[in-house]
Amino acid sequence: LIVQGRLFEFVLLIAGVALIVFSIRRAAGGKVPKIRRIVCLDALEQLVARAAEMGTAIHFATGASTLDSAEAPIIAAGLAVLGHVSELCGKYNVPIRYTCIYGYMIPLAQDIIKHGYAAAGVPDRYNDDMVVYAGDSQISYLAAMMGYISREKPASSMLFGGIKYETMNVLGAASIAGCMQAAGTPRLYYQPFLVACCDYSMIGDELYVAAAVVKKIPDELGSVQGQDLIKMIVIILAAVSVVLATAGSKLYAQLIGM
């Protein structure tokens, strides 16, 4: 029934999904897990407040990854942070500028930002021009962001999502313009740049849980606990496999090959 060599990972996937669903049900039943604070998420309000004090806008981008690729979940996670930041912008009466590279991101981002301002009780502060289309090219995308940051000098710049080659250019331009910066991505190669150049950063799977953590909805917090349980299983499996391999057993290799 299952393709040769994929049975073990299929069993792991099913076990993982079951653990997440179980944790969600458990949290919905009242046993809400305690989630550690993600400093970068807490700091977003500080970044928006800085923009309010300085009377400038916030710059936000979700990177050049596409919603029609395997990187779609990263963009989805970045958009969840955009929703939270839009609400904060509404609360502090700060305009937001979202630069997007793909046309299909325009209605999505407009809708998210509009709802963010509405949730803060100031729907009239929103306007469609908060979302700027920079053309379906990475060069025009990063040139548009660098140009905006250099000219307008926003107080804060945020980069959350499937960021790519544009990362260093945007971080550098924002650093030179004196912006306070927060960024996050699960994309491995760009994480060192974020850590080195930003005031606050999210690495690894932190961006994926960001949406659940900012909203503090019990069910969603439960899903984060489920993910942690899977990590524990993976750590145990890794430790057992190391012991088995050291002892000369081929059991683990046979399991993976099933």
Add this chain to the structure above:
Amino acid sequence: MSVVVRKFAPILIFAIPGLFVVQSYYTGWASDISTTLISWPVTLAAFSVALGGATMLRYHLVAVARKGKGWEYSLLTLGSFFVVYFSAFAWKSIYDWVISNVTITLQVAFSGFFGFYNYTLFFRAARVRTWEVGLLVVSSILVMLWMAPIGEVLWVGFPIIGKWINDVPNGGTMRGILICVAIGMVGLFVRSCLGYEKASFGGE
């Protein structure tokens, strides 16, 4: 559209093809349909260029009409857009000339500029705020001294240390982060299928 349809239709449109692709990966059943499903978003995304063009036109037309700060650049953008757009249909020779002598030249110039910009950017933008960032910077320098020929000339130990940093702590950490990222992706997929995660469908 009823509230039920508005609420559940996007979730179903997301979840059913998603689960179908997952089952196809593991069972191998209807893999051709799965491949077709994966190609659909690419086709749909291609249509969105028109949406982007319309938004860009509205933005710059409003900017020119209001004559706000930098409206001249908006006028230049609109002029360039119409010249390229209409020449593609009516004057193929002009279109080819613009692409070969303006677009490609500008793109190459930009790529060159960004390349050199990147070389110095890390030194200008990076700040050692915490000891972890300090560790990162020291590791980066050691790895660079391994990669660059000058490292071995300065001291034969640099390539050994740099290679060890790259293969052992860096390799282990990257694998650990990759596992966490994959688990996070599964969590996000489950939350989206259950209707908790709605960010990619627009506002709530």
